[in-house]
Amino acid sequence: MKKRLIVLVIALVIIIAGLVMIFTKGLNLGDEYGKYTMINIYMTDPSNIEDVRQIADEVIDGDFTVSYTDEFNDTASIKVKSITDEQVSSLKEKLKAKYSFEDVDNNVIAINVPGANLYDLVKVYIAPIVVALALSLIYFVIAFRKLGIVKALFTPLITVVGIVALYISIIAIFRIAITEYLIPIGILLFILTLLGNAIYLRSQK
Amino acid sequence: MKNKLKLLFYILIIVLISIIAFVGVYTSKTQFRDNALPKYSLSSEFTGKRITYLQVDDSTSDVIKDKDGNVVDSIPEDANKDDYTTEKVPVNSEEVLNSDNYRKIKEILDNRLGQFGTEYYLVKVDDQTGDIVVELEENNSTDTLLQSAVQKGDFSIVDSETKEVLLDRSHIAKAAVVYGNNETGAVVVYLQITFDEEGKEKFAEITRNYVETEETEDSEDSESEEDHKHVSIIFSGTTMLTTGFESEITNGELTLSMGTATSNSALYQYISNASIYSVLLNNPEFPITYKVTTSEYINSNINQNIIYFAIGAIAVICAIVVIYLIAKYKTNGLICSLGIVLEIAILLLLIRYTSTVISLGTLSALLVLVLLEAYCIIKILNKIKENNSYENVANVTIKTYLDMIDLIVVFLIIAIVFTFMKEVAIYSIGMTLFYGIISIAITNLIFVRGMLLAKYNTKND
Numbered sequence: 183m184k185k186r187l188i189v190l191v192i193a194l195v196i197i198i199a200g201l202v203m204i205f206t207k208g209l210n211l212g213d214e215y216g217k218y219t220m221i222n223i224y225m226t227d228p229s230n231i232e233d234v235r236q237i238a239d240e241v242i243d244g245d246f247t248v249s250y251t252d253e254f255n256d257t258a259s260i261k262v263k264s265i266t267d268e269q270v271s272s273l274k275e276k277l278k279a280k281y282s283f284e285d286v287d288n289n290v291i292a293i294n295v296p297g298a299n300l301y302d303l304v305k306v307y308i309a310p311i312v313v314a315l316a317l318s319l320i321y322f323v324i325a326f327r328k329l330g331i332v333k334a335l336f337t338p339l340i341t342v343v344g345i346v347a348l349y350i351s352i353i354a355i356f357r358i359a360i361t362e363y364l365i366p367i368g369i370l371l372f373i374l375t376l377l378g379n380a381i382y383l384r385s386q387k
Numbered sequence: 388m389k390n391k392l393k394l395l396f397y398i399l400i401i402v403l404i405s406i407i408a409f410v411g412v413y414t415s416k417t418q419f420r421d422n423a424l425p426k427y428s429l430s431s432e433f434t435g436k437r438i439t440y441l442q443v444d445d446s447t448s449d450v451i452k453d454k455d456g457n458v459v460d461s462i463p464e465d466a467n468k469d470d471y472t473t474e475k476v477p478v479n480s481e482e483v484l485n486s487d488n489y490r491k492i493k494e495i496l497d498n499r500l501g502q503f504g505t506e507y508y509l510v511k512v513d514d515q516t517g518d519i520v521v522e523l524e525e526n527n528s529t530d531t532l533l534q535s536a537v538q539k540g541d542f543s544i545v546d547s548e549t550k551e552v553l554l555d556r557s558h559i560a561k562a563a564v565v566y567g568n569n570e571t572g573a574v575v576v577y578l579q580i581t582f583d584e585e586g587k588e589k590f591a592e593i594t595r596n597y598v599e600t601e602e603t604e605d606s607e608d609s610e611s612e613e614d615h616k617h618v619s620i621i622f623s624g625t626t627m628l629t630t631g632f633e634s635e636i637t638n639g640e641l642t643l644s645m646g647t648a649t650s651n652s653a654l655y656q657y658i659s660n661a662s663i664y665s666v667l668l669n670n671p672e673f674p675i676t677y678k679v680t681t682s683e684y685i686n687s688n689i690n691q692n693i694i695y696f697a698i699g700a701i702a703v704i705c706a707i708v709v710i711y712l713i714a715k716y717k718t719n720g721l722i723c724s725l726g727i728v729l730e731i732a733i734l735l736l737l738i739r740y741t742s743t744v745i746s747l748g749t750l751s752a753l754l755v756l757v758l759l760e761a762y763c764i765i766k767i768l769n770k771i772k773e774n775n776s777y778e779n780v781a782n783v784t785i786k787t788y789l790d791m792i793d794l795i796v797v798f799l800i801i802a803i804v805f806t807f808m809k810e811v812a813i814y815s816i817g818m819t820l821f822y823g824i825i826s827i828a829i830t831n832l833i834f835v836r837g838m839l840l841a842k843y844n845t846k847n848d
Contacts, residue, residue: 222681222683249686251683251684251685251686259683259685291680291681293440293680294513294516295438295440295511296511296512296513296518296519296520297511298511302497302509302510302511303509306808306810306812306813307812307813309808310804310805310813310817313804314804314805317800317804318797318800318801321796322793325793325796362432362689365747366746366747366750366751366816369748369751369816370751370754370755373752373755373801373820374755374758376801377755377759377794377797379797380793380794380796380797381762381793381794384790384791
């Protein structure tokens with residue numbers, strides 16, 4: 183009982199700290215969903231991406247990634263968190279010299295990609311999770327009615343909400359960047375917690 | 388001897404199914420050796436997506452006015468050009484360029500893409516500049532969807548001659564796709580636009596004023612000019628149709644034929660086109676005109692190493708479970724370990740043959756299934772350990788399933804709810820879970836039970 187209380191207190195502290203972080207600093211949207219600049223380079227022939235990387239390295243101070251945007255290897259894309267107009271101009275000049283672009287403004291296009299809204303990332307998951315949780319809770323209440331409404335309804339509800347809140351809080355506290363991997367992990371935790379509750383309630387019955 | 392052969396037979400089948408699922412069946416119909424199994428369908432998370440960049444249209448358009456200040460399409464050839472003035476007017480006025488409108492456009496785009504049935508989309512907007520980035524899954528319909536989604540969506544019925552707006556989209560109550568059969572039995576697809584009460588009256592008046600009278604030889608000379616009056620239906624700045632009306636329409640419904648289908652593919656095409664129009668009309672029009680700056684297919688960030696890492700992690704978990712089973716339950720544990728391998732093999736085959744899309748969520752579902760199968764097997768083996776009689780071994784699988792009924796019900800609830808969602812990230816998880824429970828049932832009820840019985844009988848022969 184004492185151990186359980188300690189775990190509960192620790193979990194509550196983490197969730198409160200996470201909530202404070204979310205309301206004060208927000209979540210770290212990272213490179214994938216945060217603001218960034220995408221510089222597309224339309225080369226006339228398939229080219230070695232390393233040349234583009236080398237030129238970008240000479241101009242850009244911070245971290246950046248370079249990748250082909252298609253299978254023909256004639257369009258490269260530089261993704262950088264922040265870049266000044268001067269750096270873009272300098273990059274264009276160097277790329278023009280390297281690839282002999284006649285109209286560099288057509289061959290090198292810089293796009294400021296706005297950050298994503300966090301709600302947009304998670305909204306598709308809300309309805310299925312809420313419906314699945316509600317139906318499961320109804321089943322628990324019917325199947326385990328002998329255990330009492332508190333145990334059959336509130337135990338699964340609190341554990342599922344608690345685990346998901348704990349997961350989000352850890353992401354917020356440790357400033358873990360939101361990527362496409364985090365949501366499937368959250369779904370995994372949701373499913374496992376719900377299934378775990380089914381096993382627990384069965385054992386109590 | 389017979390039971391030993393039986394056990395060997397089960398093991399051989401498991402090995403065979405596993406080789407087919409994990410390695411493939413290679414044939415050389417062409418000069419290359421191809422896997423005869425259907426390919427996995429991967430979601431845009433693994434393949435790549437279309438990233439389209441939209442910017443507020445900052446161009447200007449020429450507005451020609453006559454000497455009375457009326458706007459005209461062009462200066463007539465025989466007219467005095469000095470009587471006309473041409474003004475350069477911005478496509479978007481200063482007043483409409485604000486954060487509220489940028490956010491409104493994002494909301495409209497979100498709704499349009501959602502109602503088009505797009506499996507993956509993400510709209511990002513810069514509140515300050517109005518720049519919009521639309522991420523879409525890449526497939527055959529991406530171009531059409533994109534082209535449709537970014538349309539301004541304005542609608543009006545105008546006089547074809549004077550361009551006077553007779554009715555605009557503010558009077559549209561709803562738009563819907565309807566079907567009917569013509570006299571030859573072919574399916575005709577219509578776009579039905581229903582107007583609100585005020586629009587209904589206005590539309591009735593238009594149809595009364597623009598009724599086409601039938602031309603007869605006698606009346607040809609005496610035909611009044613009004614008999615030739617036509618309306619143009621303008622959609623997103625383009626004239627969809629210029630027509631007259633056969634008779635007055637009083638029910639407030641404008642029904643436009645989108646095509647007569649003589650084949651399923653044509654029918655699908657007409658329905659798709661009509662659906663696009665209906666979605667655009669059921670959502671507000673853009674308050675700002677946008678232009679597409681670039682539209683690029685961008686390869687996925689997820690490289691092979693990450694996929695191998697995820698598969699490796701699942702393999703390691705499987706290995707830990709197998710080691711645990713063998714260590715604790717000896718031969719029975721080894722036999723049941725084959726069940727885990729078979730379960731994954733059957734699931735992979737089902738995923739291939741049902742074209743279930745694999746997303747990142749699928750990997751989570753796969754892990755859930757491995758753990759569920761491990762839990763199920765441990766329960767089976769514990770029951771056998773408690774009571775190693777023939778009857779118990781023969782019925783242990785069913786008994787275990789009955790014991791796990793709550794777990795299975797909750798599992799099925801999640802699988803079914805997720806399967807019926809339209810977003811690929813969700814339904815791929817649901818379908819994997821659903822096929823997973825089928826593969827677990829096949830594995831345990833047929834193979835695990837069969838092998839345990841054969842082993843029991845061998846021991847007692």
